[in-house]
Amino acid sequence: MKAVIVGAGMGGMSAAIALRQLGVHVEVYEQVSENKPVGAAISVWSNGVKCLNHLGLEREAAELGGILDSMSYVDGFTGDTMCRFSMQPLIDEVGQRPYPMARAELQLMLMNAYGYDDIHFGKKMVAVHDGAERATVEFADGTTDSADIVIGADGAKSLTREYVLGGPVQRRYAGYVNFNGLVEVDENIGPATEWTTYVGDSRRVSVMPVAGNRFYFFFDVPMPAGVPFERGTAREVLAEEFADWAPGVQTLIGTLDPTTTNRVEILDLDPFDTWVKGRVAVLGDAAHNTTPDVGQGGCLAMEDAVALQFAFRDHPDDPLAALAAYQSARTERAGDLVLRARKRCDVTHGKDPEKTAAWYDELRGEDGTNIIRGIVGNIVGGPLTS
Numbered sequence: 001m002k003a004v005i006v007g008a009g010m011g012g013m014s015a016a017i018a019l020r021q022l023g024v025h026v027e028v029y030e031q032v033s034e035n036k037p038v039g040a041a042i043s044v045w046s047n048g049v050k051c052l053n054h055l056g057l058e059r060e061a062a063e064l065g066g067i068l069d070s071m072s073y074v075d076g077f078t079g080d081t082m083c084r085f086s087m088q089p090l091i092d093e094v095g096q097r098p099y100p101m102a103r104a105e106l107q108l109m110l111m112n113a114y115g116y117d118d119i120h121f122g123k124k125m126v127a128v129h130d131g132a133e134r135a136t137v138e139f140a141d142g143t144t145d146s147a148d149i150v151i152g153a154d155g156a157k158s159l160t161r162e163y164v165l166g167g168p169v170q171r172r173y174a175g176y177v178n179f180n181g182l183v184e185v186d187e188n189i190g191p192a193t194e195w196t197t198y199v200g201d202s203r204r205v206s207v208m209p210v211a212g213n214r215f216y217f218f219f220d221v222p223m224p225a226g227v228p229f230e231r232g233t234a235r236e237v238l239a240e241e242f243a244d245w246a247p248g249v250q251t252l253i254g255t256l257d258p259t260t261t262n263r264v265e266i267l268d269l270d271p272f273d274t275w276v277k278g279r280v281a282v283l284g285d286a287a288h289n290t291t292p293d294v295g296q297g298g299c300l301a302m303e304d305a306v307a308l309q310f311a312f313r314d315h316p317d318d319p320l321a322a323l324a325a326y327q328s329a330r331t332e333r334a335g336d337l338v339l340r341a342r343k344r345c346d347v348t349h350g351k352d353p354e355k356t357a358a359w360y361d362e363l364r365g366e367d368g369t370n371i372i373r374g375i376v377g378n379i380v381g382g383p384l385t386s
């Protein structure tokens, strides 16, 4: 059995490791020429960490993961704590700590686990076709490769998805821009082992720890799509947007490196149930492009990889049956999380300001029970968290 995987993001690399564990011959093709992911870090929730552990990366993931012992919400203007609670009930319930990780380090961990030198960098896929015996990909340099299956892990703007669905789809702007980066831990912003989130005015400013005494930070700012931005000006933009916010937020704005701060317009895609066309399948953001509001996009990609492995374990000699099993194992869960994230996004970012104000009131009376229940609800339901 041979598999071609297009895209060396966290989905493609997890799938490559997962299929290799079964003894499948894997070839990975990636359009960029080196490991340079866009975005500073992600929170890998317990379901994602369990997938990494399953791929043999338990020690490595724990080394890269920040220690998140508690979580708090803070009034963005006054700096008053609205609620603070331990993560231990969540860890006890799902049996695994979550690990926020720097994105480049997570990617490199996966690439090294597979074999960095085995990845074909600088290979941009320009077409994919299904066939009776093999599926084939064509690259911009005129070369091709064929295999029993092609897995399109080619991200949110996936070409493979276009092939599988028979045409392009329109992604939806979620109404806000996310600025993100890494800074050294500074307890004036938030405690070193806490996920601290300042909220107010339908905005959000958050820090959470990653390994190496660093905070992953992000700012969510609702605004129309297409507002011009010049890279390197994040500090001025954020200083203006958050001028009257609490001292912790001012410290963060003063500390961040504007030259490495990313700015992303957040989009998502309505869920769809066709992930497979013959021997060609989508995986990761190619299959489910979600807003980051429940921090599950990358975790879902890792779950897809494990589910794909289980499907091939159960149908070792029948790629069509395996891909059908993969699709039926995944579409409902992924679609559910895309819609949950969209709902969370709307409340956080003031789609209906009354609902957002009611959420702030709830946070002031929260002891953690409801929030942890919500996060556990996102974590359970995957291939290793059923």
Ligand SMILES: Cc1cc2nc3c(=O)[nH]c(=O)nc-3n(C[C@H](O)[C@H](O)[C@H](O)COP(=O)(O)OP(=O)(O)OC[C@H]3O[C@@H](n4cnc5c(N)ncnc54)[C@H](O)[C@@H]3O)c2cc1C
Pocket: 006, 007, 008, 009, 010, 011, 012, 013, 029, 030, 031, 032, 039, 041, 042, 043, 044, 045, 048, 123, 124, 125, 126, 153, 154, 155, 156, 158, 159, 178, 180, 264, 283, 284, 285, 286, 292, 294, 295, 296, 297, 298, 299, 300, 301
């Ligand atoms: C601001 C933000 C915050 C997020 N936070 C979290 C979080 O906290 N937790 C979480 O779990 N998720 C989070 N996510 C989501 C997560 O980043 C994605 O779900 C994840 O990166 C998807 O991985 P992937 O491998 O499917 O796609 P990608 O990481 O996009 O990788 C796709 C790869 O395919 C390559 N490629 C594309 N087209 C081609 C082609 N034609 N030929 C060859 N190669 C190609 C690309 O170069 C890329 O390397 C966040 C996303 C954003 C935007």
